[in-house]
Amino acid sequence: MLGHISFSGYIGIAFYIHKKIRKNYAGILLAICLASLAHGLYDGVLFQKELTAYFKLVFWGLLFFQVWLLKTVLGFSDFRRTLSKSVFHETDEKIFCYCCRCNKTFISNEYRFWKIKAGFCDSCNNFTVDAGNLINLIKYSRPVLNAKRYVKRLSGTMKNIALDKADKILFNYNRGFMSADINDLSDWLNESNKQDKIRMLNKPVVGFLLRNLGLKYIMKKPDC
Numbered sequence: 001m002l003g004h005i006s007f008s009g010y011i012g013i014a015f016y017i018h019k020k021i022r023k024n025y026a027g028i029l030l031a032i033c034l035a036s037l038a039h040g041l042y043d044g045v046l047f048q049k050e051l052t053a054y055f056k057l058v059f060w061g062l063l064f065f066q067v068w069l070l071k072t073v074l075g076f077s078d079f080r081r082t083l084s085k086s087v088f089h090e091t092d093e094k095i096f097c098y099c100c101r102c103n104k105t106f107i108s109n110e111y112r113f114w115k116i117k118a119g120f121c122d123s124c125n126n127f128t129v130d131a132g133n134l135i136n137l138i139k140y141s142r143p144v145l146n147a148k149r150y151v152k153r154l155s156g157t158m159k160n161i162a163l164d165k166a167d168k169i170l171f172n173y174n175r176g177f178m179s180a181d182i183n184d185l186s187d188w189l190n191e192s193n194k195q196d197k198i199r200m201l202n203k204p205v206v207g208f209l210l211r212n213l214g215l216k217y218i219m220k221k222p223d224c
């Protein structure tokens with residue numbers, strides 16, 4: 001049952017693009033092939049006695065692929081909101097913060113958006129999140145990226161490091177906090193997500209599938 005819904009998802013994506021954005025016959029054909037392949041594989045291991053041993057493998061493989069595809073499509077979607085102070089709402093809670101720019105700890109009013117809890121530095125007005133909320137922030141803004149792995153890779157640094165080339169987005173591993181001007185942060189996340197998309201589209205097999213399902217058409221600037 002769930003299989004049927006998710007297998008039709010490929011066609012749904014391609015068809016939506018075909019209808020709403022631009023003609024995408026090749027994408028629909030590819031989606032039908034993909035859906036038939038997934039369905040055939042699933043039924044094959046479900047109903048063929050000799051193959052039932054592979055059922056779990058195929059089941060988890062397909063599930064993993066579906067989740068990955070969903071995350072990737074979300075990454076390509078431009079429906080995500082651009083981060084700014086106004087998308088966050090102030091709660092009644094307080095939150096402990098560390099500002100990498102001012103090198104100080106402080107208690108801020110808590111601001112929330114989606115699963116992200118943040119504070120603002122009372123001296124420089126930098127947006128500040130701890131490592132856990134940095135993961136949430138990346139999950140929201142760069143869905144294609146493995147956020148946990150990205151933040152884990154920052155470990156081992158002793159002092160402030162800049163996450164961006166312009167040295168505006170600061171992260172302090174010892175303290176476990178990131179701080180930046182929220183508009184700079186937003187620009188950096190948008191630009192990075194764009195780079196993530198280009199990287200995905202240029203991958204050999206994955207890139208071929210994504211391009212031809214029509215995802216290249218839903219990007220604001222198809223610069224590849």
Ligand SMILES: [Zn+2]
Nearest residue numbers: 099102121124
């Ligand atoms: Zn500050």
